[in-house]
Amino acid sequence: MFCDAFEVHFGNPDVTGDANNKLLALVQTGSTAAHASQYTELLIHVNWSEQTKIDNFYHSLKTVVKDTIILTQLQDCPRIFKKYVDFVIEIDNHVHCREQERKLKAKANATKSTTLRSQHSTTTSTTSTSTRTPTALTSLLPLPQGIPxxxxxxxxxxxxxxxxxxxxxxxxxxxxxxxxxxxxxxxxxxxxxxxxxxxxxxxxxxxxxxxxx
Known part of the structure; x- marks a missing residue:
């Protein structure tokens, strides 16, 4: 009861510790921009160095974004957290565009494959019908003159x-x-x-x- 009353009047007694724990546990679930916004809101309650902010932010990112970041030379990565966030957001946008491109291509290939199968089935059916037609119509053809x-x-x-x-x-x-x-x-x-x-x-x-x- 005392702790609850204290927090109501004076707020969270350990804002720094609470923010620190949330930052360490935070993981990206949506876009990098939304994740960075939530991450930055918690940073104001801790006293981390630029490198610590960057390192922890990197570990909280999606695997696909990390895999793209490591393609960049370490010396070419920004050393300032804000610039690093902008750098990662740009990478995430490229990754998202590439994923959409792959999905569209896969959908187009699936549609093309279905169309080709349909055309092949129609051609096979037509050929089969054409092959059978002479035999099927034999009984309908008139007899040659002079044959009973x-x-x-x-x-x-x-x-x-x-x-x-x-x-x-x-x-x-x-x-x-x-x-x-x-x-x-x-x-x-x-x-x-x-x-x-x-x-x-x-x-x-x-x-x-x-x-x-």
Missing amino acids: MEIDATRTLKPRGPLTDEEKERHHHLRLCSYCGGMGHLAAACPNMSAASKKCFMDRKASFQQGKA
């Missing part, structure tokens, strides 16, 4: 049925092959007839002739 549906089931998926009487009459009148509908030959010598179909045709013809006999 039954000899290319892979295109039509079902054989041709028997000719109607009207179709038979038209084939006979135009002297067309009754098998493939082509000109210049009869069904018995049809070049478009498979061996199995030709055998079946000849068997039916023989049976028909035997029936007539």
Whole structure:
């Protein structure tokens, strides 16, 4: 109670010691400018030399700022604390700009990579579709003239049925092959007839002739 009342009336009895401890424990968490401002406010309560102020200030800085400071020759570093603070703030500004530059470059590279992957995927898909198109459309293509549906089931998926009487009459009148509908030959010598179909045709013809006999 006595100490609290004393501090209310007379302030902190050990301002110097308190400021000294805070300075030793202080570390940079934001910009160097903000850190230096807080650091300087505490310095007015202690009696440190210029070199002590500089040394302790250096140890309180962020690692990335320290790593840049050590690239400067020791003899080129300011010996006056205020000038040293200005020197470090300029370094911190350069470090911050470089970090922003790296982030922007990384973002641009990520966007470029995503675009290239998307273009590659689209190209691959288009090529694959183009490659498949002839096969996929085979069943939709018209048969060449003179080739009946039954000899290319892979295109039509079902054989041709028997000719109607009207179709038979038209084939006979135009002297067309009754098998493939082509000109210049009869069904018995049809070049478009498979061996199995030709055998079946000849068997039916023989049976028909035997029936007539």
